[in-house]
Amino acid sequence: MNELLESIKRIAWEACDAILEVYQNPIEVTDKKDSSPLTQADLSANQLISRRLSVLRPAWPILSEESAAADIEDRLSWTTFWLIDPLDGTREFINRNGEFTVNIALVHEGRPILGVIAAPVLNTMWYAVKDQGAWRQSPGEPARRIATTTWHPDQPLRIVGSRSHGGHEMERLLKVLPSYEFEGVGSSLKFCRIAEGAADCYPRPGATCEWDTGAAHIILDEAGGTVLRLDTETHKVKEPLRYNQHHSLVNPDFVALGQGLAEKWNHPGLLNLSIGTAP
Numbered sequence: 001m002n003e004l005l006e007s008i009k010r011i012a013w014e015a016c017d018a019i020l021e022v023y024q025n026p027i028e029v030t031d032k033k034d035s036s037p038l039t040q041a042d043l044s045a046n047q048l049i050s051r052r053l054s055v056l057r058p059a060w061p062i063l064s065e066e067s068a069a070a071d072i073e074d075r076l077s078w079t080t081f082w083l084i085d086p087l088d089g090t091r092e093f094i095n096r097n098g099e100f101t102v103n104i105a106l107v108h109e110g111r112p113i114l115g116v117i118a119a120p121v122l123n124t125m126w127y128a129v130k131d132q133g134a135w136r137q138s139p140g141e142p143a144r145r146i147a148t149t150t151w152h153p154d155q156p157l158r159i160v161g162s163r164s165h166g167g168h169e170m171e172r173l174l175k176v177l178p179s180y181e182f183e184g185v186g187s188s189l190k191f192c193r194i195a196e197g198a199a200d201c202y203p204r205p206g207a208t209c210e211w212d213t214g215a216a217h218i219i220l221d222e223a224g225g226t227v228l229r230l231d232t233e234t235h236k237v238k239e240p241l242r243y244n245q246h247h248s249l250v251n252p253d254f255v256a257l258g259q260g261l262a263e264k265w266n267h268p269g270l271l272n273l274s275i276g277t278a279p
Contacts, residue, residue, distance in 0.1 A: 001114065001129050004056070008104050008116045009127060011052045013139075015045040015102045016120035019087060023120070027094055037090045042066060045086035045102060053082050053104075060106070063244070065211045075244055080108045083243065085211040089187030098122060099186030105214030110242040115215035117188050126192045128222035134195050148224040148258035149197040153270075156181045158200040160190040169205035169232055169253075176235055176271045191216030194258050195223035202256040205232050210249050216256070217241060224259040237265050 022041035029037050046066040053062050061074075061081040075081065082104065087093060089100030098121035106114040113130040126146070128134040137143040151157060157180040161170065174180070185193060191213075193199040217227045217240075228237040230253040241254055257265065264270050 001132075004106075005114060005116070005127065005129055007056060008106075008114065009118075009125060011049055012102050012104055012116045012118040012125065014052070015049050015086060016118050018044045018048050019093070019100075019102070019120050023093065023096070027096075029094055037094060039087070039090060039093065041093060042087045042090060046084070049084055049086055049102070049104065053084075063211070065209065076247070078244060080106070081244070083107050083112070083211050083214040085188075085215075088212060089189075092186035097186065099189055101187045101189060103188055103211065103215040105211075105218060107214060107243045110245055111240075112214045112218035112221075112243065115218035117192060117215050117219060119187075119189065126195065126219050128219040130218065130222070132222065134219045134223035136192075136196060146196040146223050148194055148220070149200070150260050151200045151258060151264070153178070153264075158198070159183070160185045160193050160199045160202045162186070162190070162204075167206055170203070173203050173205055173232075173235060178270060188212065188216040191220050191227075191256055194225055194256055195220045197258070200258045201261060203230065204251075204255065205230060205253040208251045208254075210243050210251060213241060213251060213254070214243060220256055225257055226262055227254055227256045228262060229253065230255045235271055237262055 019041045027039055029039055032038050046064055050062050061078050063075055063081055064084045085103040087100060088103050092099040102118045104116045105112045116127040118125045124138050126136050134146050135143040136146050157178055159180045159182045161184060190202040194202060220227060227241050229239055230237055232253050237255055241251060
């Protein structure tokens with residue numbers, strides 16, 4: 001797995017270079033069928049990653065945000081596969097705020113077991129392999145092990161959320177949480193903030209897809225955190241996210257949490273449920 005990880009890290013850095021080539025020039029945007037934006041950077045990074053993964057051995061199938069519809073339908077029989085988002089945070093890329101990433105995960109039996117996130121503009125990478133910890137690294141520097149921190153009730157809850165997505169359900173959830181500080185962060189960098197102890201949680205009521213979370217999930221797990229399903233009605237957390245278990249690739253509502261917060265989250269003293277259930 002360590003040899004495989006080094007290969008994936010190299011591929012992710014190469015994808016960063018391909019994205020930056022587009023980023024340095026005027027950006028042309030088209031709309032996909034679901035009205036989400038698409039740029040040449042998405043396509044270039046996807047082609048590079050897919051081509052490089054296809055020659056690795058063992059040869060596992062590849063599922064990408066830019067995969068053809070036929071490939072997506074064929075996936076339910078896969079036990080082990082690559083799950084990639086070649087450019088997570090396309091809106092952040094278009095807005096040129098630097099908060100976009102390359103996400104590559106290896107999923108086995110419904111759970112990510114290897115994950116790499118690379119941020120081209122930040123020139124930083126986060127990665128993890130199951131049971132080997134989570135790490136942060138920049139080119140030319142030694143890797144540094146990262147870990148989540150434990151939130152204490154006498155401190156504000158440090159929440160990270162989307163810069164480009166929000167909505168009524170997020171507002172409703174925030175009303176039942178204790179005192180908090182909110183930071184808007186793009187792409188899978190929200191998970192990285194929690195994994196390295198700079199934030200406590202990332203609640204996400206609303207649509208995301210499995211490629212948005214796969215790599216980040218294993219990194220946060222190995223840093224001491226977790227990613228759990230969120231019941232939007234009760235605001236309670238449930239079991240961890242699973243991957244490639246259904247015909248739909250849309251994730252259920254979830255919340256990413258730092259160390260120990262899962263137990264505290266469902267405790268009656270954390271959530272003010274009387275506010276959340278009021279008409």
